[in-house]
Amino acid sequence: MALSFDEYGRPFIILKEQEQKTRLSGLEAQKANISAGRAVSRILRTSLGPKGMDKMLQSPDGDVTITNDGATILEQMDVDNQIAKLMVELSRSQDYEIGDGTTGVVVMAGALLEQAERLLERGIHPIRIAEGYEMASRIAVEHLERIAQKFDFGPTNIEPLVQTCMTTLSSKIVNRCKRALAEISVKAVLSVADLERKDVNLDLIKVEGKVGGKLEDTELIYGITVDKDMSHPQMPKQIEDAKIAILTCPFEPPKPKTKHKVDIDTVEKFQTLRQQEQKYFNDMVQKCKDVGASLVICQWGFDDEANHLLMHQNLPAVRWVGGVELELIAIATGGRIVPRFQELTPEKLGRAGLVREKSFGTTKDKMLYIEHCANSRAVTIFIRGGNKMMIEETKRSIHDALCVARNLIRNNFIVYGGGAAEISCSIAVEAAADKYPGVEQYAIRAFVDALDAVPVALAENSGLQPIETLSAVKSQQIKENNPHFGIDCNDVGTNDMCEQNVFETLIGKQQQILLATQVVKMILKIDDVISPSDY
Numbered sequence: 001m002a003l004s005f006d007e008y009g010r011p012f013i014i015l016k017e018q019e020q021k022t023r024l025s026g027l028e029a030q031k032a033n034i035s036a037g038r039a040v041s042r043i044l045r046t047s048l049g050p051k052g053m054d055k056m057l058q059s060p061d062g063d064v065t066i067t068n069d070g071a072t073i074l075e076q077m078d079v080d081n082q083i084a085k086l087m088v089e090l091s092r093s094q095d096y097e098i099g100d101g102t103t104g105v106v107v108m109a110g111a112l113l114e115q116a117e118r119l120l121e122r123g124i125h126p127i128r129i130a131e132g133y134e135m136a137s138r139i140a141v142e143h144l145e146r147i148a149q150k151f152d153f154g155p156t157n158i159e160p161l162v163q164t165c166m167t168t169l170s171s172k173i174v175n176r177c178k179r180a181l182a183e184i185s186v187k188a189v190l191s192v193a194d195l196e197r198k199d200v201n202l203d204l205i206k207v208e209g210k211v212g213g214k215l216e217d218t219e220l221i222y223g224i225t226v227d228k229d230m231s232h233p234q235m236p237k238q239i240e241d242a243k244i245a246i247l248t249c250p251f252e253p254p255k256p257k258t259k260h261k262v263d264i265d266t267v268e269k270f271q272t273l274r275q276q277e278q279k280y281f282n283d284m285v286q287k288c289k290d291v292g293a294s295l296v297i298c299q300w301g302f303d304d305e306a307n308h309l310l311m312h313q314n315l316p317a318v319r320w321v322g323g324v325e326l327e328l329i330a331i332a333t334g335g336r337i338v339p340r341f342q343e344l345t346p347e348k349l350g351r352a353g354l355v356r357e358k359s360f361g362t363t364k365d366k367m368l369y370i371e372h373c374a375n376s377r378a379v380t381i382f383i384r385g386g387n388k389m390m391i392e393e394t395k396r397s398i399h400d401a402l403c404v405a406r407n408l409i410r411n412n413f414i415v416y417g418g419g420a421a422e423i424s425c426s427i428a429v430e431a432a433a434d435k436y437p438g439v440e441q442y443a444i445r446a447f448v449d450a451l452d453a454v455p456v457a458l459a460e461n462s463g464l465q466p467i468e469t470l471s472a473v474k475s476q477q478i479k480e481n482n483p484h485f486g487i488d489c490n491d492v493g494t495n496d497m498c499e500q501n502v503f504e505t506l507i508g509k510q511q512q513i514l515l516a517t518q519v520v521k522m523i524l525k526i527d528d529v530i531s532p533s534d535y
């Protein structure tokens, strides 16, 4: 704390805290912010596209994640800088709203920042740059609408949807099985979709995984899975038209509590007790059978003798099922959880078309599949893979594919990928720039260069000559007046993305441009950064 005097001689106190803050203002602040944003974008740039690289991230507790998904990379990076955090948020918002294009949006924002830096150096005011960007983004978004194509599909014609999901999956590690995974994702989305209301509740799709097997073994289950097995190995492994009793009460004779004492001094007494216990349990089994149950799912366990009896009485059972799973089963099968045995009635049974136990490879791992449930359209995508990291990355990739399919059901317009849409927008924005007489024109032209960053990154990552490739594709688009030409990343031999079946959703692409512009505008408008200094 220090005492000072102002020009009129009045004393004032300077608080120590104030001294400890560092402050950047004006152009210096903008430049520092821009370079932080660009640093984040540079990290993601090499991950863009089908030939993009993956990143390996290690968490503080040693867990390793290998991924290509922009949102996940940023999520797991320990970012300290405030502006870098904004970029993380940017990717996250794209993930929440659209689910795909999380890398592209950050690359685009980085390019906009890079161009803004140049304009700032030339003395253009940040607000003018922000306004120019806003105008340009509006032109680009409208242009996308113009070049978008309607995309027809139906419950019987799912191929177009599968193709779009394949574009998303082609840049991921799971690329090898993209066809199978895309089909699974589309079928899953269609089975929970309400095509009339154009609505998809992705919560009804559970994505589960188990280490082992290969990626090709990934399957779609029309129902739910429970990580449990039948209580006895000789019980039937498959039950059709199952009626399920869901119990949270113990399924065994009441055990004497510690305070009670049973004196057994003769063989007869022991036998009577045993018989009584057996009868008690037999009655329970009979009660289940009387109400019509063909499977018992129980929260508690039962001992080996009870297990044996159940097997003999031909009543399959599953024990030690967790509360959460029990609820899930109850919801899916339309059954009621029964807390007291006396309350078991036929209406409380859940129904499922097929319950089967599946074992995996040579391991003793078994899972229970409850399929074609009465009450629910819930489906499960069950992923297999060599290791945990692979399964986690597959989960993320499938999430992207599910989102793409959902977006198409909500709005079935598409634009072409491989940078084709960006190049077409850049041509349109460039043409429009001449109409603006003010300084904004510079910002609009800068926006054009930023739009080119996505195809340039795609070309670079695929080992092509970036500038040459971009100019060739751009001139081809202008010459043939066709917005379908993009970067031939996989060296297929044609630049026509329509032929290559590389699509992206219109709303996804629009969102990318809007969100990137919004964040860059926000960063440009900051002219004072006050932060606690390091000491």
Ligand code: ADP
Residues within 6 Å of the ligand: 047, 048, 049, 050, 052, 068, 069, 070, 100, 101, 102, 103, 104, 105, 167, 168, 170, 171, 172, 416, 417, 418, 419, 454, 458, 486, 487, 488, 489, 490, 500, 502, 503, 504
């Ligand atoms: P994001 O997280 O942004 O979806 P990706 O790494 O999935 O990033 O890359 C997506 C980009 O790759 C999009 O611009 C898309 O058009 C492009 N792309 C995907 N597949 C191909 C392909 N086969 N040929 C050319 N471009 C492709």
